[in-house]
Amino acid sequence: xxxxxxxxxxETSGLSPTVGCxxxxxxxVLWQDGRELDCYHSLMNAGVRxxxxxERLTGISNAMLRTAPPAATVMREVADFVGxxxxxxxxxxxxxxxxxxxxxxxxxxRRQDFACTLLLARRLLPHxxxxxxxxxxxxxxxxxxxRAHRALADARMAAHLxxxxxxxxxRQHRRPGLCxxxxxxxxxxxxxxxxxxxxxx
DNA sequence: TGCCAGGCCCTCTTTAGGGCCTT
Numbered sequence: 001x002x003x004x005x006x007x008x009x010x011e012t013s014g015l016s017p018t019v020g021c022x023x024x025x026x027x028x029v030l031w032q033d034g035r036e037l038d039c040y041h042s043l044m045n046a047g048v049r050x051x052x053x054x055e056r057l058t059g060i061s062n063a064m065l066r067t068a069p070p071a072a073t074v075m076r077e078v079a080d081f082v083g084x085x086x087x088x089x090x091x092x093x094x095x096x097x098x099x100x101x102x103x104x105x106x107x108x109x110r111r112q113d114f115a116c117t118l119l120l121a122r123r124l125l126p127h128x129x130x131x132x133x134x135x136x137x138x139x140x141x142x143x144x145x146x147r148a149h150r151a152l153a154d155a156r157m158a159a160h161l162x163x164x165x166x167x168x169x170x171r172q173h174r175r176p177g178l179c180x181x182x183x184x185x186x187x188x189x190x191x192x193x194x195x196x197x198x199x200x201x
Numbered sequence: 202t203g204c205c206a207g208g209c210c211c212t213c214t215t216t217a218g219g220g221c222c223t224t
Binding site: 009010011012013014015016017018019020021024050051053054057058089090091092093094095097098116118119122130131132133149190191 | 205206207208209210211221222223224
């Protein structure tokens with residue numbers, strides 16, 4: 001059975017759907033056995049205005065969104081693309097709440113858990129300068145995937161980081177090929193118990 | 202005009218506070 005992951009990243013109009021923020025761009029990288037198999041990427045028009053500071057951060061302008069496909073169309077496509085493949089994101093709590101919210105607007109529900117490269121990096125890479133996606137990418141010497149804070153580049157960076165984390169677990173703890181349920185368990189283990197947890201898997 | 206969230210994790214903690222991350 002191949003070890004497959006759907007690594008997802010949203011760009012949004014703000015930090016939380018609970019205050020009216022919506023997704024503006026989504027990308028999913030289908031990652032299997034250390035390489036990208038396929039990807040989905042689209043801007044999405046949810047009918048919200050992007051604040052100027054977020055326009056500057058992401059480079060996604062309101063003019064770009066006016067001509068983007070409707071959010072509902074994009075979400076149907078990306079949900080069908082992902083299917084029941086296990087999801088991964090950097091700071092998954094953020095992407096999970098937008099995934100759940102946007103699917104909810106379609107009357108659909110999430111079908112799988114999220115693994116989080118931020119939580120995993122805090123456990124497996126405790127000596128990194130910090131655990132921002134960009135910092136970890138540079139610190140670990142991972143490939144430059146393009147402009148940061150665009151969904152496809154960030155999803156590709158997170159996919160390479162996931163691979164680096166899997167290889168770190170293999171190199172440091174002799175645990176090859178951790179699967180998604182094991183990653184979801186590992187990300188909740190107290191930082192001082194990582195070696196014990198991996199040894200006893 | 203400026204601000205808005207929330208889960209995780211550490212510590213000067215646990216009857217709490219604040220930094221880290223995401224946009």
